[in-house]
Amino acid sequence: MALELSREERALYSPAFTAVLCARAVQGHDKEYAAACPLPVAVTAALMALQPSIRAVLPATTGTGLMGWLDSNDAVRIAMTRNASTLAAVVRPGLLFALQSGILRCSSEGLTVVPRALSKSIKGDTEQNVAIQKAAVQLGRWLPSTGSLSTVLTLLGVKP
Numbered sequence: 001m002a003l004e005l006s007r008e009e010r011a012l013y014s015p016a017f018t019a020v021l022c023a024r025a026v027q028g029h030d031k032e033y034a035a036a037c038p039l040p041v042a043v044t045a046a047l048m049a050l051q052p053s054i055r056a057v058l059p060a061t062t063g064t065g066l067m068g069w070l071d072s073n074d075a076v077r078i079a080m081t082r083n084a085s086t087l088a089a090v091v092r093p094g095l096l097f098a099l100q101s102g103i104l105r106c107s108s109e110g111l112t113v114v115p116r117a118l119s120k121s122i123k124g125d126t127e128q129n130v131a132i133q134k135a136a137v138q139l140g141r142w143l144p145s146t147g148s149l150s151t152v153l154t155l156l157g158v159k160p
Contacts, residue, residue: 011125011129012050012128012129012132013050013090014094015093015094015096015097016094016097017094017129018046018050018090018091018093018094018095018097019094019095019097019098019101019103019104020094020098020103020118020133021045021046021049021050021091021094021132021133021136022042022043022045022046022091022094022095022098022104022111022136023098023103023104023113023117023118024045024049024118024122024133024134024136024137024140025037025041025042025045025046025049025136025137025139025140026042026104026111026112026113026140027113027118027120027137027140028045028136028137028138028139028140028141028142029041029042029140029141029144030112030113031137031141032062032140032141032142032144032145033144035109035110036107036109036110036111036112037110037111037112037140038110038111038144038149039095039106039110039111040149040153041140041143041144041149042095042104042111042140043088043091043092043095044139044143044152044153044156044158045135045136045139045140045143046087046091046094046095046136047080047083047084047087047088047091048076048080048135048139048156049132049133049135049136049139050087050090050091050132051079051080051083051087053075053076053079054076054079054080054135055131055132055135057073057075057076058135058138058139059142062138062141062142062145064142065146066142066143066145066146066152066155067146067155070155070156076156077155077156077157078157080156080157080158081157081158084156084157084158102114102117103117103118104117122134122137
């Protein structure tokens with residue numbers, strides 16, 4: 001039996017939209033650190049932004065500590081453990097699309113957004129579309145604040 005997705009769900013899981021999510025995460029990282037974004041940050045931010053249960057509990061500021069936040073929100077670790085590999089299969093083609101279409105560049109330092117390839121203002125067809133993009137920006141800024149990316153991924157319950 002094939003899984004039937006609604007039109008909106010198909011749009012959210014399309015390579016074009018997941019390309020935008022990866023780029024939004026890179027924009028957020030660049031805004032916070034003025035440096036290229038590590039690939040795992042862009043992918044993890046997109047994975048987390050796509051999950052409504054995670055978006056609903058994201059902290060209001062990037063000053064919130066990741067470890068304390070995870071302790072207060074056990075469901076995040078469960079959602080990431082359960083959904084990360086499935087959503088990664090959705091995000092990977094989007095990342096490739098972003099690189100092929102020239103929205104993102106990849107170097108030995110990490111990912112950068114090509115200037116003027118993607119507007120800094122967030123727009124979308126639906127509130128959900130906009131909320132997901134805003135979450136990707138926030139996560140791009142916030143995830144690296146804990147330190148080592150392997151530590152962050154381990155805390156989230158995913159294998160680096």
